Amino acid sequence: REVTGMKVELFPFQKRALADIRMKTAEAMGSYHRTHAPQVVSFTAPTGAGKTIIMSAFIEEAFFGSDYDLYGGDPNRIFVWLSDSPALNEQSKQKIQTIADKIKLSQCVTIEDESFDMEALEEGHIYFLNTQKLGKSGNLGKHSDNRQYTIWETLDNTARTKADKLIVIIDEAHRGMQGNDAARATTIMQRFLKGYENKMRPMPFVIGMSATAERFQRLMHKITDRSSTNIVVSAEQVRSSGLLKDRIIISYPEDAEKTNSTIVLKQATQEWLDKCDSCSGCLG
DSSP states (O other), X not given: OOOTTBSSOOOHHHHHHHHHHHHHHHHHXXXXXXXXXXEEEEEEOOTTSOHHHHHHHHXXXXXXXXXXXXXXXXXXXXXXXXXXXXXXHHHHHHHHHHHBSSOOGGGXXXXXXXXXXXXXXXXXXXXXXXXXXXXXXXXXXXXXXXXXSOHHHHHHHHHHHOTTTEEEEEEETTOOOOHHHHHHHHHHHHHHHHOBTTTBOOOSEEEEEESSHHHHHHXXXXXXXXXXXXXXXXHHHHHHHTSSOSOOOOOOOSOHHHHOHHHHHHHHHHHHHHHHHTSTTTTO
C-alpha cells in the first residue's frame, strides 16, 4: 500500500526510511515520557536521497495519521525546522507545501527576525528557523518595544508546556558554510541539544537530518546526556533506486566543428555586426 496523502510516490528505500523514522520516533517519545530524558534520532542519507521528501511524509503522518500509524495523527503537534540558511529554509518550506497533500500553506510559518513575538509556539504548525537569525547580530534573541518574548523564551516555554507535542528537526543536509561561519552555526544548533545557559532548556526531542554521519556526530560532540538512535540510508540503496549514478557518460559529437569554441565566438561577433549594420550611425 502506498503512503497516503503525498503527491509523489516514495521509492522503496524512502518508504523503509520513513517506517524507521516513524518507529524510532515513537520509541524515543515513549522513552521521554517514561524518563524525561531528552531524545535524539539521527537520520543520515546521501545527498540526492530525498531526505526532505521523506521528512515531509513523516510530518504529514504525524499531523494526520496514516495506515501504518497505530496511534493515529495528532493535529496539535509542533515542528521547528532549523537550518543554517534562510534560502534552505525557504526551499524546504516550498518542497513540503508542494509534495505534502494535507499540509496547508497557513501551517508553514517562517520565523521572521523583525516581527516574530510569541509566548509559546502554536500547535499544528511547522516553524522554519535558521541559525543566521539566532546570532548576536539578530533581533530574535533581544527584547524590544515590539518583542515581549525572545525566541529563546518562546522555545523554552514551548518545551516546558508542550514537550509531548514538540519535535525539532535540525537540517544539516546542505551544510555549505566554512570556517568561523560553520563553527558559529554548529554552536547555535548545539543549544537545541544541550540548552542555552539560563535562556533555554534542551529541546526534549530532536531529529537530526544530515548527509553524512560525521556531520551530526560533530554536532553531538561532548553531548553525552541524551539518548540517541541512528537511521542510515546507504548510498547503495539510493543507487539501486536509480536516483544516484556511479558514472555519468559524456559523449562528444563526431563533427569537430560543432565542438569548436571559436564557432560560438564567430557567430556572436557576426550577430553583433549585423545588428550594427541595421542601425544608422551605430558604428560611427
